[in-house]
Amino acid sequence: MSRREAIKTTAVALAALATGPVGYGATPNSSPDGPFKLMELPFAVDALEPYMDSQTVLVHHGKHHATYVANLNKAVANEQSLIGKSLEDLLRDLNSVPEKVRTAVRNHGGGVYNHNVFWLQLKKNPGGKPIGELAKAIESTFGSYDNFKDQLSKAAVGVFGSGWGWLTVDANKNLRIEATSNQDSPISQGRTPLLAIDVWEHAYYLKYQNRRADFVNALFDIINWDYVSEQYRKLL
Numbered sequence: 605m606s607r608r609e610a611i612k613t614t615a616v617a618l619a620a621l622a623t624g625p626v627g628y629g630a631t632p633n634s635s636p637d638g639p640f641k642l643m644e645l646p647f648a649v650d651a652l653e654p655y656m657d658s659q660t661v662l663v664h665h666g667k668h669h670a671t672y673v674a675n676l677n678k679a680v681a682n683e684q685s686l687i688g689k690s691l692e693d694l695l696r697d698l699n700s701v702p703e704k705v706r707t708a709v710r711n712h713g714g715g716v717y718n719h720n721v722f723w724l725q726l727k728k729n730p731g732g733k734p735i736g737e738l739a740k741a742i743e744s745t746f747g748s749y750d751n752f753k754d755q756l757s758k759a760a761v762g763v764f765g766s767g768w769g770w771l772t773v774d775a776n777k778n779l780r781i782e783a784t785s786n787q788d789s790p791i792s793q794g795r796t797p798l799l800a801i802d803v804w805e806h807a808y809y810l811k812y813q814n815r816r817a818d819f820v821n822a823l824f825d826i827i828n829w830d831y832v833s834e835q836y837r838k839l840l
């Protein structure tokens with residue numbers, strides 16, 4: 605296998621992790637472990653030091669992300685109509701989710717999905733920038749990488765309370781910067797997330813305390829632009 609093929613295979617496998625039916629196939633919803641699984645981190649817990657500290661990674665993934673998985677599994681446990689649906693299926697069409705569990709699926713399912721996107725895009729990469737088609741699209745949409753970084757940072761830092769800043773791709777394949785509250789996900793609005801910035805305090809408080817802007821700025825040094833750029837290329 606060539607290096608390019610190996611990279612592609614890895615990217616496809618990671619994409620499946622982020623978006624596919626993670627453990628949600630023929631398994632009945634009543635399986636003791638539940639149909640959804642916590643993804644494994646694609647890096648060592650200390651791999652993002654000093655930008656993101658090990659303790660934050662451990663708690664964020666092992667407690668917060670894991671709790672969203674557990675609560676999503678509880679929400680769908682007795683819903684026969686949801687058997688076999690992927691997390692993407694559920695979030696893309698929340699109206700198809702029975703009303704009595706819809707809010708739980710929106711909150712906890714969004715929590716699972718958003719964090720999957722988040723972890724998969726991270727890798728220590730100081731000064732890294734988008735490549736290929738994504739680099740071109742960012743330049744034509746936002747004028748320059750610096751303008752893009754500035755706009756996305758402002759959107760993320762400006763979230764009131766808990767939420768996310770995003771770079772997404774809309775149905776017309778245009779890039780968009782947006783923000784969501786709580787665990788709402790752009791996928792529920794018909795957009796595909798490319799880059800996720802978690803601005804819940806749990807994402808940064810241990811290291812950055814109240815300095816959300818410093819955390820967001822540091823995050824730009826741990827974005828795996830090769831991976832993110834490849835996700836964009838696959839959408840074209």
Ligand code: MN
Pocket residue numbers: 664668719802804806807
């Ligand atoms: Mn989080």
